Amino acid sequence: MNEMAPISREERVEKLKGLGCSRKRVEDVRFTQGKGNYVDDLKLPGMLHGDFVRSPYAHARVKSVDKSAALALPGVVAVLTAEDLAPLNLHWMPTLAGDKQMVLADGKVLFQGQEVAFVVASDRYVAADAVDLVVVDYEELPVVTDPFKALQPDAPVLREDLQGRTSGAHGDRRHHNHIFLWEAGDKAATDEVIASADVVAEEMVYYHRTHPCPLETCGCVASMDTVNGKLTVHGTFQAPHVVRTVASLLSGIEEHKIRVISPDIGGGFGNKVGVYPGYVCSIVASIVTGRPVKWIEDRMENLTATAFARDYWMKGKIAATKDGRITGLSCHVTADHGAFDACADPSKFPAGFFHICTGSYDIPVAHVGVDGVYTNKAPGGVAYRCSFRVTEAAYFIERMIEVLAIELGMDAAELRAKNFIRKEQFPYHSALGWEYDSGDYHTAWDKALKAVGYADLRKEQAERVEAFRRGETRKLIGIGLTHFTEIVGAGPVKNCDILGMGMFDSCEIRIHPTGSAVARLGTISQGQGHATTFAQILASEIGLPADSITVEEGDTDTAPYGLGTYGSRSTPVAGAATAMAGRKIRAKAQMIAAYLLEVHDGDLEWDVDRFVVKGAPERFKTMKEIAFASYNQAIPGVEPGLEAVSYYDPPNMTYPFGAYVCVMEIDVDTGVHEIRQFYALDDCGTRINPMVIEGQVHGGLTEALAIAMGQEIAYDEIGNVKTGTLMDFFLPTAWETPHYTTDFTETPSPHHPIGAKGVGESPNVGGVPAFSNAVHDAFRPFGLRQSHMPHDHWRIWKIARDLGLHG
Ligand code: PCD
């Protein structure tokens, strides 16, 4: 009797664990029990191991490579150099930015750690020993690590392969180390406003070079089945389908004969978007030897040779009226791209989406110009938890606002509120060409200031300064404010492509007869929890419990084509595809239900997990019943089965935003800081899983803490990487990580089928300026305007010293 008792509507909703539910992450059962399956766990019969000979020099001519001693070592199967790859035309490869990059040193090396030869051996240790036996004769060349010096007339020529070329993939080159000048906005109008403004604040804002440093380094296993002609590559790929297409174009192997699999990934953070020489060499080595070849980086290789992030010198001018209305903004960026332009940005945007740098403010005119420059540093320029240079943009504008507030003698919170784009201005067209889809900045800002007790904090800070001046304390208080606007979810295809591949995404759903399902997407989780959250979107759309839906990603033989996961695009693009595919399922289910209930389609309405006859609630068919009928009952005019696929090209990007406040205590004598409070309000539109969002925010804030307070990839004058190990490269642990208070407002995206915006990147975009502004704010009463990150203890101590605070 009891099991037949109808359950309430609320109970049915709850059972689905759909949108808005803090459903526990289904992935964690395997991750917390050591059952994850990462690329280095893969062991194939007869598998060989590859390892690189790397350049110790940042710039040198390679006069000869002698591999005889290495080849003589028992267990060594092959040693590849550029000469071996040249006949296959694989000694250079295209980069994501329209440049090309050496796979193995071809005549010279251009950065420390560059790949010179690839040793293949029966085990990893033999390979490493053989690396030491390869004798390379180098002739050192002058090194440039400073992008400004690289542009001087007498700077050494880095890219001899480009000599005489006056234009590149992104237009004119005006110097042998110049890559491009990219511009947006109205220069003449901006210059005019700045020239005649009441107040102009000018500053050089540097966002230093850093590195995503995922816990799992990059790697792959390439396996050529010479009998069937099929190549399988397992690897740490954030965009498996793109890797397949590129591998096909480069190797000439037909795309259906290539299978790319991203297994579990131990963090990506943008580091695993690009194509690395290790992938190409492993594939070639597998084809040559007919055996599987594994290549896995060590930590130093990852930090010194794979994609770095940032390295933007941003010279800004911001103009305002006396009472604090911003009237114009200009920015010129000198962007250090390293030895090859391998930035991961949509083709049309060599500076990514940097021109979101007007931020959350209604700025009538603006102009940006970005000069890309070659130096003797590692190539890359990936996101690292920012969609395509948005972190740089947010840091720039949030610093400029602070500097302007100093210039105006105005409170920085008030200055922000005065210039926010107002709610009724959305959709808002920015001076640099974006259409912000939605936002409600004042509500978020007021909520944040109220939550932290802003007025009281300012009072406490002022009292502390007085006490400091009286010699009663050596600690200052800094209040770091940030209001950021993100831009995530590339496409649309008409604006955004990578190597000509349009940035849509996809979802394919197959409902099984008993009412469970599998959904496959073109994206790939690296820890974000897609298997949990995408099932929730679907549960709400099709009325089957999330627990009955398996989400699969990362196998190009089974998943529909998609552009992968980075730039917080999975929710805005693949998440939308998931909802749309779900709606197709529901449309077919409605036809089936109408037949079963002997009514017209239009007489049915959807109710949580079933179709109900309007006005007759006792007559319904559940999704589970419909699924069974779809396979097992002949329905006139309807094909058997219940499947759908959606390829979704978003009409616009989504614009998440947030308001962050960091309260920091700084010891003037030691430079040691303590974060007393960190409040983060995020608005990512409709929230799929609040717990996953909170986890994303905690992770992103901790990366922001790292970047702002200590993490950097630093070079000395001759191009040695000074921070190539975790002894020197700051990676915060629970010890350094403060407590975070998270909060939210919910402003749905008007164009996304469920109103969701991305969130994964936001905490980094907003976090870095919040931490950095707190440091600056502590010393503001003593005359500090701008000081470069990272703010490690030594640099903070130096600020205090330079301001004369050490007595
Ligand atoms: N509204 C909403 C949104 C979102 N979400 C969720 O959250 C997450 C995220 O999302 P998104 O934002 O969309 O993103 P995606 O695409 O998925 O991802 C990406 C990101 O993600 C982040 N996070 C993370 N986490 C982890 N764990 N790991 C990793 O690696 C990572 N990474 C990082 C990065 S860096 Mo780049 O690449 O740089 O560009 S970008 C990035 C997922 O799960 C989702 O679903 C929800 O729930 N809701």
Ligand SMILES: [Cu+]
């Ligand atoms: Cu990004």
